[in-house]
Amino acid sequence: MxxxxxxxxxxxxxxxxxxxxxxxxxxxxxxxxxxxxxxxxxxxxxxxxxxxxxxxxxxHAIARALREGRSRLVVLEVGAVPQGPHLERFIDGLDRELSAAGHGLLVSVSRAQDRASAQLAIDALRPHAVLDLSTLYRGDAPLAPDDEWSIGLLAPLSAQIGYLAERGHDRIALAVPDAGTPFVERMTTHLHETAERAGVRVTRILPLGPTTDACARLRELRGTVTAVAALSDTLALTVLSAAADLGIPVPADLAVIGSGDAPEAALWRPALTSVAVDTFAHGIRTARQLLGLPVGDAAPTQARVVPRATA
Missing domain, CATH: 1.10.260.40 (lambda repressor-like DNA-binding domains)
Known part of the structure; x- marks a missing residue:
């Protein structure tokens, strides 16, 4: 040898x-x-x-795919779904379970304008399955109250609204990424539906981004809402930073709740109230479903509010 x-x-x-x-x-x-x-x-x-x-x-992966008719790859198309702790933990759970079953995970973050070329590359690999989150969350996709995905990445919104409503907030703004996407549209629609059931009014949408003047946007909201629910902890921290610059007391004049329970949420002062979702278990469950395996004990817990100082 x-x-x-x-x-x-x-x-x-x-x-x-x-x-x-x-x-x-x-x-x-x-x-x-x-x-x-x-x-x-x-x-x-x-x-x-x-x-x-x-x-x-x-x-070689492609050579093996040609022999088997498909490779041992699963492709996760993230598209415009916002990245953050919820998505990262979902990917971790998905990857761990696929690896245990001898499969690999390929994560694609191609945008709409790049989808054609990305699709050609994916087709060449002949994946076992393609899971397109951006399609699942597009604005016109049907949404059932007990659907798997509804209690996944959409779950934090329901938890946020319920938590704020219990504390007497009836005029709420939703902080979203300033780049309008079908995902954001779906989240906004879901929030309005959830708020209506809870007797809460979502009176304003607060688009925020890297080039946005957050102080100017928040100044426009002052006095019209009592709370801001953000689609991510990053957006919630942007609101808190602007509130501090404007001298708006939190939570006395404005309550703020994030989503994702990122590590920095507990480090901010005042510490950010957020929502944690067991997306890791969702990832495990999804992998088993894709591979045709019994779901077993992969039962995600409900979304959970992590109370801190901002709401």
Whole structure:
């Protein structure tokens, strides 16, 4: 067996395995692909597999996809869904469960204008499944109150409204990213529906972004709302920063609640009230569903408000 330890680092090929094992490349292919109808001695099969393992041979993903009809990849298309703790934990749970089942996860964050080229690359990999979150959350997708996704990334809004309503807030603004997307439209629609059921009015939408004058936007709201519910902790912290610059007492004059329970939420002063969702368990559950496995104990908990000083 050749010692490749001191040779230049490169991908090990079938030809390398064949030469080291003393067999033909065709034999290596038959063994590693478990090709039926081949009369190859067990001792030869074992030698080929041991050689491939020792050399660190890994079949090319696309080549394997062509043989199997699909690869062991699952593609998660994030699109315009805002990134943050909820999404990160969902991806962690999805990746962990897929890895345990011998599958890999490819996360795509292509925007609408790049979707065509991204789709070509995804199609070449022949993935086991493609989960498109941006489609699930598009503005015209049907939404059932008990739907899996409704209690996933949409769940924090219901928790926010319920928490604020219990504390007497009936005029609420929603802080959203200033780039309008179908996802934001869906979240806004969901918030209005939830607020209506709770007897609360969502009187203003507060678009915020990197180039937004947050102080000017918040100054326009002053006196018209008693609370701000933000789609993320980052947006909520932007509101708190503007409130501090304007001298608006929080929560006395304005309550603020975020979403995601990011680590920085507890570090801000006053500490940010936020909502935590068990999206990690959602990720595990989704992976099992995609692979046709029993869901078992992957039961996500309900969205939970983490009370702190701002609401």
């Amino acid at each position: 050749r010692n490749l330890e001191n040779e230049p680092t490169r991908a090990v090929t079938m030809s390398d395995v064949a030469k080291a094992a003393g067999v033909s490349r065709a034999t290596v292919s038959f063994v590693l692909n478990d090709t039926a109808g081949q009369t190859i001695p067990d001792s030869t099969r074992e030698r080929v597999r041991e050689t491939a393992s020792a050399l660190g041979y890994r079949p």
